[in-house]
Amino acid sequence: MASMNLHRVYIPTNARNNHYILAEFKPSDAFFDCFDDVESCYQRLARKLFAICDEHELFNVHVIANDKLPVVRYHDEAYSLQTDKQILFFYNPKYHEGHKIHYEADHKARKIRLLFLATGDELRANAASFHSKVKKALDDLKEQYEPEGLSYKVRDHQHLTYDIFAKVKGHRESYGYKLRSLYPRYQARNCSLPEQHSEMSYVSFSVPITRAIKTEYQSQMRPGDYAQFYRSIEDSFLTLCDQLQLTHVGFIADGRLPLVRSSQIDKSDANRELQKLSFDTSALDGQVRSIWAGEHLCDTMHFVVVASDKDKKDVGYGKFMNNAETMIRRLTGKLPINPEKQDVIVRFFQHISYQD
Secondary structure, rough: OHHHHHHOEEEEEEOOEEEEEEEEEEOOOHHHOOOOOOOHHHHHHHHHHHHHHHOOOEEEEEEEEOOOOOEEEEEOOOOOEEEOOEEEEEEEOOOOOEEEEEOOOOOOOOEEEEEEOOOOOOOOHHHHHOOOOOOOHHHHHHHHHHHHOOOOOOEEEEEEEEEEEOOOOOOOEEEEEEOOHHHHHHHHHOOOOOOOOOEEEEEEEEEEEEHHHHOOOOHOEOOOOOOHHHHHHHHHHHHHHHHOOOEEEEEEEEEEEEEEOOOOOOEEEOOOOEEEEEEEOOOOEEEEEEOOOOOOOOOEEEEEEEOOHHHOOOOEEEHHHHHHHHHHHHHOOOOOOOOOOOEEEEEEEEEEEEEE
16 A cells, blocks of 8 residues: 555645647648638638537537647636747636637638547546547548548647645545546546547746745846856756656746747647747756746746656655645745745646547
8 A cells, every 4th residue: 555655645625626628730822722712711610610519419520720829728717818939828628618710811721629628527537538529520520621621730738736734725535636648547448549649748837037036046146147046946846856757848938938848749848928948858967948048037937847757656746746745845945935825836737649
């Protein structure tokens, strides 16, 4: 029993679940030529997709044709926000539904993205069923555009989100997770995925640079020169990760939001808002991605810990997550953070992607 407990991580029962699937394809000129204009292309595609989704009981679906990357987060109110590079969706899976298209007039999208948001209760328990429904809907849509030969890149995203200090704030109930890999979880529930696929699991958390942190580290901060401060945080983070054998890690403090990707599929890249971090989980020597701008003091520091191939156990990622939690507690313990009043939000992500 003690051995099994090493592979379970106890997460607060008020943790939030998110599950969404993103399918994208690159429309050819021939695809656009099938329609009177760009807008009618998007409208007709959306009408067909939404009718199919009604048949398969998929109740929260979006067509994104403005080349912005969707980011999904939990919120008690349903709304979306757009920046130059992102479209952020906030929703509560228990209550919020909707079919909507997002595009700009006369904009010919490089990629058309189909976003399926899971709805209802017990998202994690019903994940395989949700994936199967989405797969059937995509197959039906592909049949309707058979001459155009649609080919999707499918990305399945799941995450658990919780405050690392939930127990300190009085929420003592927790649930023991094994955090099994998506592929065997789906296979066990008769949801077949291609053998050729990419899978990643990782943890992220963020620490805002508060007034208390500025006061604590004021000797390391000078106008236009914050390099010493960033190095101090970076050193603490990397030292703790090394002690706990967390080998694939990232520290981002330049105002961008990190996106974690597999090096099998994507290369590291960046734009004004997003920093793509590409990891090779098979790298035996580990990988460190540390990006900060010493001349600027950012609002929030972002930390990423990626599970390597050696962290992947048949029983699950529980042990990896326990080590990550220990690191987070030790790192935040070095900072002037009041656990009774401040949150440190931890997200455990599981992704699987494949070409369909």
